[in-house]
Amino acid sequence: MDLRGKNLVDWLRKQPNDKFPGGKSYVHRYDSVEEFLTREVHPLVATGAALVDGIFLNDHGPGHIATVIQRASDLVAAKACVLSPYEGYLLLAAIQVHDVGNILGRKGHEKQHGQLEEYLGNETIEKRMISRIAEAHGGTVNGDKDTIVRLEQNDTILGKPVRPRLLAALVRFADELADDRTRAARFAVEHGVVPQNSLIFHKYSEALHSVIVDIKGKAIDLHFEISDADAKLRFQKDAKQVYLLDEITERTLKMHRERVYCTRFMRPEITLDSVNAKITVYVAPTPAAPYAAELKKIGYRLEDRGYPGSGYGVCDMCPELKVWHNGAPLSGDALVALLEENRRET
């Protein structure tokens, strides 16, 4: 849809009340939620209250939220994607609250949690929908990363049709795209207060200087810049020491997987076929070469390419068939065995 260069929040604010359930002012409700989170919740990150398991989290504050909203706005710019104003509210509310669990989920923050519930209104179904859409953005459910599939394709809430899977995929993928340098705790990195095992994450965010959603070209373009000094360092990650480039390739592969996953639920409204990564390694300028900072450019495109490989079996694609009969996978032999058993029983 054509947001005319604005973002989803600006668009939402222009929607009349009669487009929302009961003719209520959902715009006002959204503004209240946003203002509450900015005032009461996001500052908890700055005071270090969000330190979890010794991992210094990247920015979860208003800056990150704004980035996620912008990325979601870029995604919905596809011509075939038209959200209703109510869907827009649900999406934006889900974005606002999607990381709140990291902050409020721990002891001592129950009061803010209760207050947030109030700001989100009285309608439980609606609040639950927001919460489910938001939850699908990360992590696992019972160890399974396929969180979006648990939502409905289509639903009706308060008389308004909504597409929960589409909205959840938008939140999830926009969040994935929002890991750029605006998120890095640059100050902390420069002053050495980031714990060593978190440094790699911040370095990654810092290196990612732009994320472009090329809807027309159905691609995501990621531009990284790393200095030669950083390129040569190894950083602590879990029990290993890794190069920044390896972290970048691994994370872009993750983004590719997220793209493959989320586009399942965003089609036909939004189609994305590839993730393009461009990494520029530069040297600090010197008097002899004041402008020639670029040392090397690395680029690759992650996409579904060529004819599907023949390495996969049906049971690999449909794991439930791996134990089809008596612990054996689906096959001719297993079927014969089943039929023989049936014959003996009759």
Next chain:
Amino acid sequence: MSEQSLSRYNPFAVQTPEDISAEDVAELFVDVFTDFYNIPNVGHTFLHGPRGSGKSMMFRYLEPDCQQAKFKKPAADLPFYAVYVPIKNTDLKLTELARLENKHANYILNEHFLTVYIGSRVFCSLLTRAQLTDAGGVYSKAVREYFEDTFKKLLAKSGWQDYNCSIEPGAPVNKYFQAMRDAFDELYADVSRYLKDLSFRKSPLPYSGALCGYLDFLLPMLRQLRTLPFMPRGPIFLLLDDADNLNEPQTRILNSWVFCRTSSEVSLKISTQLNYKTYRTVTDQRIDSPHDYSETNISSVYASARSRYSERISEIVRRRLLRAGIERTPLEFFPGYEKQEEAIKEIAQVYVDQWEESGRGHRPRDDSYRYARPDYIRSLSGQRKSTSKYRYAGFEQLVYLSSGVIRFFLEPASKMYAEVCSTDPDQQIESINSAIQDRIMRDEADRFMFAEFEKLSTEGDLKDGSRVTKLDRLRNLIMALGGGFRVILLSDASERRVFSVAFSDAPDPEVVEIFALGVQYGYFHESSIGNKEGTGRTKLFVLSRRLAPFFSLDPTGFAGYKFVTNAVIRDAMVRPRGFVDNLGKNFGKVFEDPPQMTLFEGKE
């Protein structure tokens, strides 16, 4: 009718590379491929540079006749076979083609047009550049088979069912090449005729001619061509020169070919004058570097490695002088103004002598190198007409003034030579007087400055509300920055040779557009530099040193840059005089030093 030609007599005359013989190319061309290593390698490449920067000459050098002349090898032993495909304005970009947009087979017909154009050039190349000798008739047999089995079949598949050209067995290879070239010429003419009928028609016009595309025609044709006994084992390079002259659909089609990744068989070498229309394919996907193609910008390479450029020019000049029978080095042939250079040396010596007491740089030589020439220029500026006494002369200065584009050295040099010749045509010229060098370079700068802009001495600040065109803004921007750099040159700043600006904040689209226009016209070239925060890079705009005489700047040596804000530049585009006047009072607010300045103190 009269003809004028200086090329026989003037060693610096600029010739169209197409017209230069292979022997001349082998003799005159200075191998620059260590600077641009991607070009002769397998893989698609974009080569960007303003007119005159040497792109066409590089392409000419890659052609088989030049390669054979240079390396004394037959075509079959060359690493690649390069076909030159010049794309002159209006050759492919016919206005009539716009009638196809959203009406009828826009991409298919544009692709056919482009394909047959290239097809014709392939066989032109085999006719005129391959230099084949076929003593035993082996090549003729192979080409005949190719003609009958591959070429005719492809034509039939494309829709030209009744192509009935037959050539007697045993005919020389050129006969076959001519026939194939003519077939493509005819296909091209067919399209021209169709387009003419389309000129004034709003409704779609059915097309019944042949259709040739890259994947279904050109690629298989070239693939089979490679198997012929006289062809190199390596890929075929298609050298598309000035691809800016394609229309947008053709550009997208070419990008789609790049996207195909067939470079091990056919590598596309595409030159542009920085005005390439789009990097999207026909399906809107974007081709990107480095995974789809490699990319080189000549200006950037030479701006960042000035010494390499200087070496190249020196070698070009040396060869040309040698060819003209002039046994002088470039430095000897283009001497500086002795009186001026002596004065500068004296100032330099003072800096060396005083370094221990009051030096800024790390070494005595640093200060002398940095400040001697600017001090000399400053010493002249007090007197009303004295600024013109500074002479832009000497090989080194001329190299700097050419701003990384070879033609901007050769053309003025050609004029200088012509002028000296005209005073005494029989005299053997041993050098060019510094006064002549200076006058020609000043004329060049004036001409460059005024080529697009009005010659008004009352140019100044624009009144509010006046209708300001983009050219007005660009002119104002150049006047403001040039004037600003002059103020810096005459100041006591630690770095007085400044030629570029970078943005400390994000420039708005209008400002970017004006700079882009300036880059297009050659007044700026664009590069990148670390941003103020040290967290990444930002755009850097370098004023062309060709304008140094116009603004009385020192074109030599390392030149620094300053950070500016978008607001300051916007103001400069409207009030250039006010910008320059304001500098005296608010220098630090207008121009900010880059944070790494302290690293550069005293370093060369």
Next chain:
Amino acid sequence: MSGHVDRLALSALPAAMGGPIDIFLCSASYEERCISIASALGLGTDVRYPLVCHNQKAVPQVNRNVDRLQQVFAGKATRVVLDKANPLRTADQMQGALSRVVDESRPQRYVVDITTFTHEALLILLRILQRQVTRRDTVHLVYATAAEYAVGMKPEEKWLSKGVQDVRSVLGYPGSARPSGKSHLIVLVGFESERAAELIDSYEPNVVSLGFGDEKSGTETGHQAVNKLVFQTVASKVRSYKEFVFSTNDPFQAESAVRDQVRSERDCNVLIAPMNTKISTVGAAGAAFSNDDIRLCYASAVQYNVEGYSRPGEHCYLMSMPFEFWRRREKSTSSG
């Protein structure tokens, strides 16, 4: 060919017209000259369908002149909006306007004031007329002279336009080039040295022919001297070129000179850039009508000397265009 050209005082034009006009075409411009012919004809001449062309994005002077032309035709002129950035739209507009007024049941009398059309628009119009005009119709072209170009400036400083925005082939004249052929660029040099030089520089032809306005044929005195200066400036920038002269006030002679120049280089792809008077541009069109191989091109400018482009003269050229001008054909010179 039996066409003829008469140089007249503007005041003598109505008498020379000798009768009503079915279709009158002109182009409103920032030049005062755009009014000259229409004013000279005045209300006394019966013009059935006056068509006033003008560019859609125009400076205020153009819109004022459109209004003045409307007044001349007592409000019955039809405005035909052209688009100088979009030649297809220009062609469709002109073609559409003509189709609405042409009465095919009887001979039509066309009069076209060619003075202030752009070269490109004029060439497109001529091609439209070529397709439309029948043997029964009569076509007159009229051109109002300029007493001075680049008013008040010294000859060596005169400028009419600056910069080259775009170089494109003219719609209707795609020519019939061979990709394998050498290129022959023929420039009818006018007052715009930068534009001509830029065109030559950007095209890089194998052969350049520079045409220079014939001394005897200047439309007004003084123009020839300026033209010569400009010619020398252009020539100095070109490494080698051929020189020829053409008439600036007689389209038939101009056409003949152009055809001779085309023939002087056989087996070349010919591209012609008419940049002199509109009369000589008509000659270039005539050459293209008789030889399908010829491509015409146009270099649009970035900026025009709107304030002082020209000062109107007191004369005009009335050209009677015979049917043979529109419909004849030489054998194509291209092989294959």
